[in-house]
Amino acid sequence: MSQPLRIFLTQLGLRDSVHPFTSPPLGLLYLAAYLRDKCPVDIRIVCQEVEKYSNDSLVRSALDFAPDIIGVGCMTPYSQALPDVIAGFRAAMPKAPIILGGPHVSAFGRRAFEMCAADAAVMGEGERSFELYVEAVRNGSGFDQIPGLLWRDAQGNIISNPGDAPIIEDLDSLPMPAYDLIDIRKYWRMQSMPPIPRQRYITLLSSRGCPFGCIWCHNIFGRRFRAHSPERMVDEIMHCVKQYNVNDVEFVDDCFNLQQSRVESFSSLLLKKHGPIKLAFPNALRTDIMNQATVDALADAGMFFTCLALESGVPRIQKMTHKNLDIDKFLAATELITKRRVFTQGFMMLGFPTETEEEMKTTIAVAANSKLHLGSFFLVTPYPNTPLYEYAKSSPLLQDDKAIFSSMDFLKSKINMSAVSDEMLSYYFRKAMRSFYFRGDRILRICRDFPQRRLLYKYLPVFVTRVLKGFLS
Numbered sequence: 188m189s190q191p192l193r194i195f196l197t198q199l200g201l202r203d204s205v206h207p208f209t210s211p212p213l214g215l216l217y218l219a220a221y222l223r224d225k226c227p228v229d230i231r232i233v234c235q236e237v238e239k240y241s242n243d244s245l246v247r248s249a250l251d252f253a254p255d256i257i258g259v260g261c262m263t264p265y266s267q268a269l270p271d272v273i274a275g276f277r278a279a280m281p282k283a284p285i286i287l288g289g290p291h292v293s294a295f296g297r298r299a300f301e302m303c304a305a306d307a308a309v310m311g312e313g314e315r316s317f318e319l320y321v322e323a324v325r326n327g328s329g330f331d332q333i334p335g336l337l338w339r340d341a342q343g344n345i346i347s348n349p350g351d352a353p354i355i356e357d358l359d360s361l362p363m364p365a366y367d368l369i370d371i372r373k374y375w376r377m378q379s380m381p382p383i384p385r386q387r388y389i390t391l392l393s394s395r396g397c398p399f400g401c402i403w404c405h406n407i408f409g410r411r412f413r414a415h416s417p418e419r420m421v422d423e424i425m426h427c428v429k430q431y432n433v434n435d436v437e438f439v440d441d442c443f444n445l446q447q448s449r450v451e452s453f454s455s456l457l458l459k460k461h462g463p464i465k466l467a468f469p470n471a472l473r474t475d476i477m478n479q480a481t482v483d484a485l486a487d488a489g490m491f492f493t494c495l496a497l498e499s500g501v502p503r504i505q506k507m508t509h510k511n512l513d514i515d516k517f518l519a520a521t522e523l524i525t526k527r528r529v530f531t532q533g534f535m536m537l538g539f540p541t542e543t544e545e546e547m548k549t550t551i552a553v554a555a556n557s558k559l560h561l562g563s564f565f566l567v568t569p570y571p572n573t574p575l576y577e578y579a580k581s582s583p584l585l586q587d588d589k590a591i592f593s594s595m596d597f598l599k600s601k602i603n604m605s606a607v608s609d610e611m612l613s614y615y616f617r618k619a620m621r622s623f624y625f626r627g628d629r630i631l632r633i634c635r636d637f638p639q640r641r642l643l644y645k646y647l648p649v650f651v652t653r654v655l656k657g658f659l660s
């Protein structure tokens with residue numbers, strides 16, 4: 188048997204006050220689990236954010252491992268570090284090929300690749316392409332047969348292979364994410380997506396792809412919905428309960444509840460095989476397809492927190508953005524969910540193309556009058572490879588790559604496509620917080636339903652800052 192290849196996988200990112208959240212690097216855990224099932228490899232995973240490594244320390248930690256291949260993933264806000272980090276890896280380990288993947292490269296494609304000196308890049312789902320790349324490095328067989336791969340030839344020319352990155356049709360055929368390659372306890376000491384103190388959770392992706400086609404949305408996993416079976420989901424949870432004493436599961440699907448029957452079968456199987464366990468949905472539930480049966484099934488199985496994405500309270504904008512959410516159904520489902528004392532956080536966006544002042548006021552009012560406990564308002568931000576980005580190209584800011592990278596943040600986007608001035612947009616962005624939180628009934632419901640009431644004091648400074656932001660506007 189050949190020597191195992193040594194593979195260093197890292198996710199770039201530095202924690203700051205704008206991005207105070209972290210969760211396990213599920214993409215790298217899937218890649219590692221898949222690869223080690225296929226061939227002899229020795230894999231190390233280093234999450235820059237969790238280790239609090241500077242770019243130099245990250246390069247040193249790779250050098251200590253002496254990898255044969257380096258794989259790097261990141262999201263767009265950290266992508267400005269890519270050229271330096273890749274140059275550091277290259278200088279320290281000139282023989283190790285460097286491959287990029289993950290959300291940033293999936294969104295920016297060739298432009299992300301051109302900006303740094305990596306050897307190859309995968310756009311979209313990574314398992315199969317990464318396996319093919321590692322095989323090609325091992326066999327010295329060349330990269331031109333790997334569909335959709337971007338790579339540099341010996342002369343440094345960029346080659347873009349035809350086709351798309353191959354995807355896994357049967358998700359149950361994927362091994363469970365390689366949690367054994369990270370110290371999950373380090374993540375438990377950090378704040379995850381739900382604004383609730385928690386310990387002993389894992390992140391679970393039970394499906395890939397979403398058919399809804401909102402114009403701002405990423406397309407990492409395609410528009411076709413593929414899902415794990417309820418059996419596999421329950422097995423994954425029970426495995427982590429046994430191995431890591433987990434008591435809490437955080438779902439990061441794009442649309443967990445697309446198939447109601449799968450949701451109900453999962454909930455009843457979980458209850459049968461394990462009993463209720465804490466379930467959080469910081470990203471994953473679509474409200475206008477929820478009904479009493481699914482709400483009850485999830486609440487009985489342990490759902491204690493969910494995010495619910497309204498985005499806009501205006502039917503014209505729902506239609507224009509292809510989100511097509513039925514606002515009345517959103518409000519009805521929010522009520523059903525909060526009646527079960529599940530803590531909720533709404534996601535709203537301001538600054539859609541052509542959005543007027545009246546429409547912003549409507550969204551703020553719909554959210555403020557809803558039964559949501561918490562509300563987060565974001566600025567509409569056009570990411571490449573989305574229809575919204577095509578629209579936004581009319582903005583002069585999009586001519587400049589630097590401006591694009593520094594603008595790709597939902598909290599401080601600099602690309603205003605709405606019908607109001609920058610000042611007005613900024614005013615309503617802050618006013619939204621005041622209108623949402625400065626309500627006695629909401630404050631009472633937050634105090635009553637917060638999942639860890641004795642720790643609520645920890646979040647008081649956050650609430651106060653949010654409300655004050657509105658007053659200071």
Ligand code: B12
Pocket residue numbers: 200201205206208209210211212213214215217218257258259260261262263264265286287288289290291293294309311312313314317379380392404405407439440441470570595596597598
């Ligand atoms: C959980 C999550 C987070 C977590 C952290 C996730 C983590 N540790 O990776 C937190 C809460 C910290 C977070 C924060 C933000 N997030 Co977020 N997040 C997600 C979410 C919901 C799930 C991520 C996940 O686990 N997916 C499952 C895994 C299996 O998929 P994956 O990571 O993409 O990995 C696959 C491929 O990308 C590829 N791959 C990944 N890495 C690598 C590396 C190599 C070498 C290769 C070959 C392949 C490869 O293979 C993997 C398996 O197929 C996604 C949406 C989604 N459905 O993916 C958004 C998403 C990734 N986030 C997004 C954004 C924009 C943000 C924020 C910038 C939001 C903001 N405030 O403005 C911040 C950024 C903060 C930061 N730290 O950078 C965007 C990213 C777009 C982009 N161009 O970067 C996404 C796609 C959602 C969206 N709205 O479009 N997020």
Ligand code: SF4
Pocket residue numbers: 397398399400401404405441442473510
């Ligand atoms: S429903 Fe969510 S995941 Fe699906 S396209 Fe819209 S924003 Fe993306």
